[in-house]
Amino acid sequence: MSSLAHMSAEAISALHRDLTREYEALKDRKLSLDMTRGKPAPEQLDLASGMLALPGNRDHLTESGEDARNYGGLQGLAEVRNLFAPVLGAPAAQIVVGNNSSLAMMHDVLVYALLRGLPGGSRPWSKEEEVSILCPVPGYDRHFALAESFGIKLIPVQLTGEGPDMDEVERLVADARVKAIWCVPQYSNPSGETYGGDTVERLARLKTAASDFRILWDNAYALHHLSDERPHLRNILDACTEAGHPDRPIVFASTSKVTLAGAGLAFLAGSPATVRWYLDSVGKRTIGPDKLNQLRHVRFLKDYKGISDHMEKHRALIAPKFAAVEAAFEGRLEPYGFASWTKPAGGYFIILDVLPGTAGRVVTLAKAAGLALTPAGSTHPYGKDPLDRTLRIAPTYPSLAEVRQAAEAVALCTLLAACEKRIAGEG
Structure with a gap:
């Protein structure tokens, strides 16, 4: 598969038609997914549910x-x-x-x-x-x-x-x-x-x-x-x-x-x-x-070991979600050569850099398909990304199945926005 930069106008138009059909099918699914904030999932909060019985009536x-x-x-x-x-x-x-x-x-x-x-x-x-x-x-x-x-x-x-x-x-x-x-x-x-x-x-x-x-x-x-x-x-x-x-x-x-x-x-x-x-x-x-x-x-x-052991339980819950996002991006975006993303060893976020000038469009497309993303520009002061390129992906809160759906949707919207820009003679 050729990178987007080396595809002919005819090939890009054909790709755009295929992506548009896929996007319309995505909208028909009426998803309701939220990846706007780096929140812990309910399963992560459940890990600390034992705290709610502490310190006890006579143990203060x-x-x-x-x-x-x-x-x-x-x-x-x-x-x-x-x-x-x-x-x-x-x-x-x-x-x-x-x-x-x-x-x-x-x-x-x-x-x-x-x-x-x-x-x-x-x-x-x-x-x-x-x-x-x-x-x-x-x-x-x-x-x-x-x-x-x-x-x-x-x-x-x-x-x-x-x-x-x-x-x-x-x-x-x-x-x-x-x-x-x-x-x-x-x-x-x-x-x-x-x-x-x-x-x-x-x-x-x-x-x-x-x-x-x-x-x-x-x-x-x-x-x-x-x-x-x-x-x-x-x-x-x-x-x-x-x-x-x-x-x-x-x-x-x-x-x-x-x-x-x-x-x-x-x-x-x-x-x-x-x-x-x-x-x-x-x-x-x-x-x-x-x-x-x-x-x-x-x-x-x-003690500190208790903290570390507790955090390993968090890792077991969220690491597969990060892996799912990376797999979707590698499968859908990597062949086209215009997008890049981080593969963090820790933390709560993945950065997705899309085709310059399309980050806002990706967020708009995602919203129309039932997926809420952090607004484009939020990674920069005053909400203004001068390249309109950087998106913050927050995989922790949705379930693993939802993360897989959301990551595929983000990749689809990223490709569709890039094709639109190329067809318009930009990018």
Whole structure:
């Protein structure tokens, strides 16, 4: 089979007719499939159903004898911080345990930076004429939307396969208006890449014009492996301390895709000064987190091996879904030579790069056939992919049978959109 670029106009027209008939048959099936978000499937949530019986009516005392039902404990229980210290790569004393959303902790960090300023800064960010944040692309749409909602300017920086283009980052941070960079360093959302050691070292050593520049290190997928491979991610806290910038990184993580998505734990880690700053700020907002839920997690997961064993059960459920998407794309798209996709070793997403100028059309075709996809452009700041090429595929939530259907539908829509563009004399 010839690649699409080498097919004659007659062959493309014939292919388009065949694909159109197949697409009409697909619409007649009246599917109702949703691959818009990277949510855990019900079967994954069932893995943690045993938590719901914990901690028990007479088992609410912490290791220190504190009554977890009462107020207080702003930083989180010591046993929880000890349990997740290896995940955060930080000493327990430098970890704060929040409630179910790490995004909420990121929100608070930005709010406190805007209103109160950060350690090392001369004034609150809101007093600056302009504040910018670097956004590696393709990236996480909620990161972008959060910063944009506060009027922070979003500056895209291309990912390279081992993290952001550091030559570009080093050039941009010479501007004092650039105050931070978003990072999803392991199994990045949605590219699946893990930052290389050199990238981490260069981030730590950055010569920034802003004295209060921050690396917002959202290590959301630290435990989410899809294979036996285990990437080595350089510890950002150690790297920045060694480079003389201990306050630069703020690390986030959560159990949203480990235990119960809506009833998990969130974490923040940083230097001692960062933790003091955060606790002083958040202490005005709350008297303390849900410590019963913290106890529930400790008693369910028990230790780091318990966490790892639990995540192997997740892997058994979702790895076949990723394999199904890859098989569909290889079977339907690979022969035509214009599309490419990632084969991640972990995380929650697959990137599909379609023929430039057709990503939006693929989403429209899919919607008409009963398949909801993440909007085209969501992987870029302001929802604008300049090439209209990149789609984020989220295979985890539907059943395996539904994922197979959805992947075939995506491939069909991708081919149909590409043929339309070629027939129109473009692409």
